[in-house]
Amino acid sequence: MEFKDFFHRFKAEPITRYLLLLSSIIGTGFGFYYYEWQLRITPVYYWPLVPDSPSFTLMYVLVLAAYSMGRRSNLFDTFTFIGLNKVGIWSLFVLLYDFDYYFSPQTWKFRSVLFLLHIGMILCAFTLLKDMKWPGIGRMGLLLAVFVVLDFFDYIVGTHPYLHTPNVDVVGWVALALTLGCWGMVWVVRNKID
Numbered sequence: 001m002e003f004k005d006f007f008h009r010f011k012a013e014p015i016t017r018y019l020l021l022l023s024s025i026i027g028t029g030f031g032f033y034y035y036e037w038q039l040r041i042t043p044v045y046y047w048p049l050v051p052d053s054p055s056f057t058l059m060y061v062l063v064l065a066a067y068s069m070g071r072r073s074n075l076f077d078t079f080t081f082i083g084l085n086k087v088g089i090w091s092l093f094v095l096l097y098d099f100d101y102y103f104s105p106q107t108w109k110f111r112s113v114l115f116l117l118h119i120g121m122i123l124c125a126f127t128l129l130k131d132m133k134w135p136g137i138g139r140m141g142l143l144l145a146v147f148v149v150l151d152f153f154d155y156i157v158g159t160h161p162y163l164h165t166p167n168v169d170v171v172g173w174v175a176l177a178l179t180l181g182c183w184g185m186v187w188v189v190r191n192k193i194d
Contacts, residue, residue: 007123008130011067020124021064027117028057038162049150049159053091053121056083060124067131074133078186079143081128086147086175086182088121093174098165129189140186147179 010016031054042050059080066072095102095115102111135143154160155172163171 004126004129007126011064011127011131014068017064017068020127021061021068023120024057024061024064024124027120028054028061030054030117031057035161042159046153046157046159049153050161052083052087052150052154052161053118056080056087057121057124060084060121063128072131075135075139075143077128077132078135078139079146081125081132082143082147082182082186084121084125085185086178088118088125089182090171090175090178091115091118091121093178094163094165094171097167097171098163101164132186132189140183143186144179144183147183148176151175151179 010020032051035051035054038050039047048055059076063072063077063080066076092115095111095118151172154175155168160168160171160175165171
């Protein structure tokens, strides 16, 4: 069984799809709760730009719900695939980059759960692989532009999630590299699937 077929089964089988839906809804709710304090101190017009992880898990919920109803949007699937991978990997990087802070004796249990949840985001993205179709050069350009604009707001305007590290510029460059890498992954996946 191929890699993409293995993960596709979780989306294709109704029982596992509904378990993915339920766990993603719970994770999305927890994610928005996690950002509650940051949203309180952020101007309302920036709110859509702050909670990256729960926003992409919410998009995944919408992808699964649409799939359950026999509907799909390849552009939205591709956007969600890129976002789940980028934010999932970015979060793992941030947690490990400032390991001593995030995995201190007081917080290591909670941060370990966050670490596992973000691995889950990446695994959820893999369930989208088999059905992903090439959205076209114009739409790929649009997706890249959207993610670059999101990086601009995160690291130039300052809407990124709270970071303990004083080296926010390093995290910003990693975010941009992940934008390009995850976007580029769609090009590689396209050649493997087509």
